[in-house]
Amino acid sequence: MSYGDDRVYKKVEIIGVSKKGLEAAIQAAVTKAHKSLEKLSWFEVQEIRGHVGEDGTVTEYQVVLKVAFQIKE
Amino acid sequence: MSYGDDRVYKKVEIIGVSKKGLEAAIQAAVTKAHKSLEKLSWFEVQEIRGHVGEDGTVTEYQVVLKVAFQIKE
Amino acid sequence: MSYGDDRVYKKVEIIGVSKKGLEAAIQAAVTKAHKSLEKLSWFEVQEIRGHVGEDGTVTEYQVVLKVAFQIKE
Amino acid sequence: MSYGDDRVYKKVEIIGVSKKGLEAAIQAAVTKAHKSLEKLSWFEVQEIRGHVGEDGTVTEYQVVLKVAFQIKE
Amino acid sequence: MSYGDDRVYKKVEIIGVSKKGLEAAIQAAVTKAHKSLEKLSWFEVQEIRGHVGEDGTVTEYQVVLKVAFQIKE
Amino acid sequence: MSYGDDRVYKKVEIIGVSKKGLEAAIQAAVTKAHKSLEKLSWFEVQEIRGHVGEDGTVTEYQVVLKVAFQIKE
Amino acid sequence: MSYGDDRVYKKVEIIGVSKKGLEAAIQAAVTKAHKSLEKLSWFEVQEIRGHVGEDGTVTEYQVVLKVAFQIKE
Amino acid sequence: MSYGDDRVYKKVEIIGVSKKGLEAAIQAAVTKAHKSLEKLSWFEVQEIRGHVGEDGTVTEYQVVLKVAFQIKE
Amino acid sequence: MSYGDDRVYKKVEIIGVSKKGLEAAIQAAVTKAHKSLEKLSWFEVQEIRGHVGEDGTVTEYQVVLKVAFQIKE
Amino acid sequence: MSYGDDRVYKKVEIIGVSKKGLEAAIQAAVTKAHKSLEKLSWFEVQEIRGHVGEDGTVTEYQVVLKVAFQIKE
Amino acid sequence: MSYGDDRVYKKVEIIGVSKKGLEAAIQAAVTKAHKSLEKLSWFEVQEIRGHVGEDGTVTEYQVVLKVAFQIKE
Amino acid sequence: MSYGDDRVYKKVEIIGVSKKGLEAAIQAAVTKAHKSLEKLSWFEVQEIRGHVGEDGTVTEYQVVLKVAFQIKE
Numbered sequence: 001m002s003y004g005d006d007r008v009y010k011k012v013e014i015i016g017v018s019k020k021g022l023e024a025a026i027q028a029a030v031t032k033a034h035k036s037l038e039k040l041s042w043f044e045v046q047e048i049r050g051h052v053g054e055d056g057t058v059t060e061y062q063v064v065l066k067v068a069f070q071i072k073e
Numbered sequence: 074m075s076y077g078d079d080r081v082y083k084k085v086e087i088i089g090v091s092k093k094g095l096e097a098a099i100q101a102a103v104t105k106a107h108k109s110l111e112k113l114s115w116f117e118v119q120e121i122r123g124h125v126g127e128d129g130t131v132t133e134y135q136v137v138l139k140v141a142f143q144i145k146e
Numbered sequence: 147m148s149y150g151d152d153r154v155y156k157k158v159e160i161i162g163v164s165k166k167g168l169e170a171a172i173q174a175a176v177t178k179a180h181k182s183l184e185k186l187s188w189f190e191v192q193e194i195r196g197h198v199g200e201d202g203t204v205t206e207y208q209v210v211l212k213v214a215f216q217i218k219e
Numbered sequence: 220m221s222y223g224d225d226r227v228y229k230k231v232e233i234i235g236v237s238k239k240g241l242e243a244a245i246q247a248a249v250t251k252a253h254k255s256l257e258k259l260s261w262f263e264v265q266e267i268r269g270h271v272g273e274d275g276t277v278t279e280y281q282v283v284l285k286v287a288f289q290i291k292e
Numbered sequence: 293m294s295y296g297d298d299r300v301y302k303k304v305e306i307i308g309v310s311k312k313g314l315e316a317a318i319q320a321a322v323t324k325a326h327k328s329l330e331k332l333s334w335f336e337v338q339e340i341r342g343h344v345g346e347d348g349t350v351t352e353y354q355v356v357l358k359v360a361f362q363i364k365e
Numbered sequence: 366m367s368y369g370d371d372r373v374y375k376k377v378e379i380i381g382v383s384k385k386g387l388e389a390a391i392q393a394a395v396t397k398a399h400k401s402l403e404k405l406s407w408f409e410v411q412e413i414r415g416h417v418g419e420d421g422t423v424t425e426y427q428v429v430l431k432v433a434f435q436i437k438e
Numbered sequence: 439m440s441y442g443d444d445r446v447y448k449k450v451e452i453i454g455v456s457k458k459g460l461e462a463a464i465q466a467a468v469t470k471a472h473k474s475l476e477k478l479s480w481f482e483v484q485e486i487r488g489h490v491g492e493d494g495t496v497t498e499y500q501v502v503l504k505v506a507f508q509i510k511e
Numbered sequence: 512m513s514y515g516d517d518r519v520y521k522k523v524e525i526i527g528v529s530k531k532g533l534e535a536a537i538q539a540a541v542t543k544a545h546k547s548l549e550k551l552s553w554f555e556v557q558e559i560r561g562h563v564g565e566d567g568t569v570t571e572y573q574v575v576l577k578v579a580f581q582i583k584e
Numbered sequence: 585m586s587y588g589d590d591r592v593y594k595k596v597e598i599i600g601v602s603k604k605g606l607e608a609a610i611q612a613a614v615t616k617a618h619k620s621l622e623k624l625s626w627f628e629v630q631e632i633r634g635h636v637g638e639d640g641t642v643t644e645y646q647v648v649l650k651v652a653f654q655i656k657e
Numbered sequence: 658m659s660y661g662d663d664r665v666y667k668k669v670e671i672i673g674v675s676k677k678g679l680e681a682a683i684q685a686a687v688t689k690a691h692k693s694l695e696k697l698s699w700f701e702v703q704e705i706r707g708h709v710g711e712d713g714t715v716t717e718y719q720v721v722l723k724v725a726f727q728i729k730e
Numbered sequence: 731m732s733y734g735d736d737r738v739y740k741k742v743e744i745i746g747v748s749k750k751g752l753e754a755a756i757q758a759a760v761t762k763a764h765k766s767l768e769k770l771s772w773f774e775v776q777e778i779r780g781h782v783g784e785d786g787t788v789t790e791y792q793v794v795l796k797v798a799f800q801i802k803e
Numbered sequence: 804m805s806y807g808d809d810r811v812y813k814k815v816e817i818i819g820v821s822k823k824g825l826e827a828a829i830q831a832a833v834t835k836a837h838k839s840l841e842k843l844s845w846f847e848v849q850e851i852r853g854h855v856g857e858d859g860t861v862t863e864y865q866v867v868l869k870v871a872f873q874i875k876e
Contacts (some may be wrong), residue, residue: 304594305595305650307593308592309590
């Protein structure tokens with residue numbers, strides 16, 4: 001691919017969940033989408049949320065992302 | 074599933090249309106997505122619109138939703 | 147299809163790229179989605195971006211769209 | 220009218236109020252606009268609000284809409 | 293109270309949940325806030341979401357509202 | 366009018382301009398709309414802008430408002 | 439008119455439709471509003487949408503605009 | 512307090528109303544919240560609205576603010 | 585609690601500050617709110633900001649969150 | 658300059674601070690930018706914030722603006 | 731440059747004006763910024779506006795863009 | 804500087820890129836801007852994005868920030 005060629009990308013919205021932190025939640029979502037959809041090119045964070053346990057600890061981070069990949073022939 | 078486990082969800086945008094009302098339009102979209110995609114977990118309303126007939130009656134409600142489901146292995 | 151019938155649409159987010167201009171980028175995305183997904187009904191522009199070459203010329207227009215199509219049985 | 224013909228629509232912002240519920244508030248606004256403005260084609264909900272009575276009951280729903288109609292010659 | 297008098301209101305964000313529909317979820321939240329906070333004056337809907345059961349039925353509507361009440365001396 | 370009665374309001378977008386300040390620009394717009402449209406009920410500020418003169422003085426404030434009035438029979 | 443004079447503008451929301459492209463859709467809306475409303479001063483694009491034909495061609499561009507004009511005495 | 516120390520703030524949404532102008536409405540809300548909540552640190556304006564009297568005069572300005580204060584031990 | 589039961593949640597806006605990083609700032613806010621308010625269920629990040637020291641080092645991360653908890657009888 | 662000539666403007670984001678009020682904060686920012694950047698053409702208010710003193714008085718208004726000026730040859 | 735290397739970009743907001751159309755207005759802004767600032771990498775459209783002449787013709791298109799370039803050592 | 808003094812700040816938009824994580828990307832942008840512009844006071848995160856490598860690993864985090872500094876005489 002080079003700039004100036006006609007091409008088309010698709011964006012899909014996914015949510016990665018991890019108890020380890022924000023980067024781990026992002027990587028979890030990217031890894032899964034990369035395997036089940038297509039080779040991804042980039043991601044964009046939409047929302048950051050999380051769950052709080054009984055004792056007031058953040059038990060998981062939930063990162064809503066859009067991931068993008070090129071639609072090939 | 075329990076909180077704290079790594080997992081990934083996908084969100085898809087759909088539009089339910091019904092002449093009966095807002096809840097019927099939401100349920101129509103959820104039913105179809107539940108059958109053709111995956112078992113859904115939750116939905117989020119994005120937009121509410123509708124069509125008006127010749128006589129000034131609301132002939133249908135159109136509800137734009139995001140529906141979410143877990144991506145399993 | 148006529149107004150008042152229950153039905154469901156899906157929206158998908160794609161990016162069309164073309165060096166010729168905005169309409170060409172839109173048409174590129176619509177053509178590809180129409181072939182690989184379903185017969186489209188309409189589109190909505192989300193973002194307009196582009197790439198600039200070494201000499202300061204816009205080398206391509208990138209138009210982010212949502213395209214919509216009816217989910218049939 | 221058919222797709223592809225040049226034409227122009229106007230959108231007007233109105234608020235329908237009803238104690239019966241959301242659909243009734245939408246229909247109230249659409250009915251009034253349909254009579255006093257023009258034959259409407261569609262509506263888009265902008266905001267949903269309401270008033271609460273002395274006893275904690277929702278005494279009315281207020282739905283802010285945009286309604287659209289074609290400007291004829 | 294009459295217009296023109298200096299006064300101050302407070303807005304609080306709450307979420308009403310009901311399986312019966314949107315108006316029931318709104319009323320549930322308003323009733324609770326009216327009892328535990330103050331006599332409410334109005335509400336504004338922020339978000340509409342919901343949960344989907346195993347069989348694809350909407351099992352509950354969740355409406356995020358801001359409710360407002362006057363701060364008295 | 367009392368809460369609970371079905372009724373319909375219209376909102377119109379206007380811009381008031383004054384060199385005196387923000388309140389004067391709002392009042393200018395409200396006065397004109399009150400005379401040429403209908404008796405207004407309330408206003409909502411959308412945007413605040415202004416023009417700067419040759420010497421770096423703010424020569425006018427421009428306030429974009431929505432004004433609302435009840436549609437009577 | 440000169441900067442610093444008190445004056446009031448009105449904004450109206452219209453949608454221009456054309457199969458020729460984005461500028462043609464904008465001009466169609468501006469022409470109609472200029473004739474049926476008042477002499478316009480400027481426009482602001484709100485949304486760009488369009489319709490897709492059976493064969494995957496963009497059959498029309500729909501541009502939602504706000505147009506503004508001065509309210510004269 | 513100095514930068515770099517761990518600490519927590521809370522934000523609360525209030526509405527100040529005054530017939531005198533925007534700054535008076537802001538000050539009214541800040542004064543009340545400062546007394547009934549906690550010593551405030553800063554405020555952020557969210558919305559500016561107002562009421563119009565029978566004769567077309569702005570009878571009051573309503574400013575929706577978020578006010579913030581540190582949560583102490 | 586199980587889905588389908590009527591219940592009400594409240595959301596409160598807080599800001600966690602920490603020099604250690606984003607997750608530490610989130611956890612600081614959640615810990616404080618969990619103690620002084622109620623047992624939290626989840627959080628949503630609204631804004632990420634920070635302070636820069638004299639030498640160009642980020643001396644603290646400030647994360648604005650909404651935290652949510654169920655209102656019990 | 659006249660409408661229809663090709664030209665380019667730049668927008669810069671600045672914050673004016675004053676204890677006197679909103680117009681004074683705007684003018685402070687405009688004066689400084691007019692001297693240190695270029696002759697400004699217009700401004701657009703982005704945010705209004707402020708600081709609260711120990712005694713609950715608004716000690717300063719902070720107005721975030723975009724200011725615009727033409728880039729000359 | 732290759733992905734994975736630490737680097738920093740700057741974004742600047744400019745407005746291109748042209749009577750010829752949207753692409754010409756974008757190119758005008760990009761050309762000027764490319765000469766007076768730095769070699770640009772990409773642009774993002776923020777707003778599309780325009781001026782209307784006495785006879786109802788669009789006399790110029792105004793496109794507000796952000797342009798981005800790498801900050802080199 | 805102390806609260807209540809008239810002063811002016813400028814905000815500039817930059818993008819920090821780092822393969823190490825979100826805080827590293829923020830610090831990279833802040834360090835560069837602190838050296839090439841002015842002593843910064845604070846930053847605000849606008850967007851979080853990133854690039855994905857051939858093997859599905861996040862190869863870099865891209866954080867879009869606004870950084871602010873006081874304009875001195």
